[in-house]
Amino acid sequence: MLEVSAHIARGDFSLEVAFSSDARITCLFGRSGAGKTTVAELVAGLIRPVRGRVALDGQVLFDSDHGVSVPAWRRRIGYVFQDARLFPHMTVRDNLLYGARRAGDRHPELDEAAARLGLEALLERSPGALSGGETRRVAIGRALLTRPRLLILDEPLAGLDGARRGDILPWLDQLARDGPPIL
Incomplete structure (x- = not known):
């Protein structure tokens, strides 16, 4: 269960948000500039609201009234940004393993993730040699290898x-059925 209730202010932009969801997929939709990415960043712990509360599966991640603010790196939330943000100096293999290694996972399930996302033949390529769909799949794989409790896919x-x-939709469909809950 994801529970979000917050007031966010960034410069001239202000947003009140409140929702809860126990669905496998929770979609935020709205026009450009409505605050979808801002809400994703709030849940991930990348921004701090003026006030509010965020909880995931009963664990409070942020609560302004009680002084709780779990740092982003301890939330176990995988985030796939709008732009994939792959490291250009690393191979696909190293990009996939980056988050798992930082989280201290000595035995990430690289082969399984690569097979699930159709990346086996791409592991030694550089990100610059990938198509847009391949790049997205690598970014999703990197997030999944951190074994997140929640996966945020920003557009x-x-x-x-x-x-x-068309290339990436089947992977997202499978992920929705077999992976962690998705925002």
């Missing part, structure tokens, strides 16, 4: 043409 199809969207 996972943004910037992809119709063919690339």
Whole structure:
């Protein structure tokens, strides 16, 4: 169960948000600039609201009234940004393993993740040699290898043409059935 209730202010932008969801997939939708990414960043712990509360599966991640603020790196939330943010100096393999290694996982399930996302043949490539759909799948794989309790996908199809969207939709469908809950 994801529970969010907060007041967020960033410059001239102000947002009141309140929702709870125990669904496998929770979608935020609205026009550009409505605050979808801001809410994702709030849940991930990348921004701090003026006031509010965020809880995941009964664990309070942020509560302004009680002085609770779990840092982003301790929330176990995988975040796939709108732009994949792969490290250009690393291979696909190293990009996939980056988060798991930082989390102290000595035996990440790289082979399983690569197979699930169709990345086996790409492991030694550099990110610059990948298509848009391949790049998205690597970013999703990197987030999944951290073994998150929640996966945040910020516009996972943004910037992809119709063919690339068709490439990635089956992976997202499988992820929705077999992976962690998705925001």
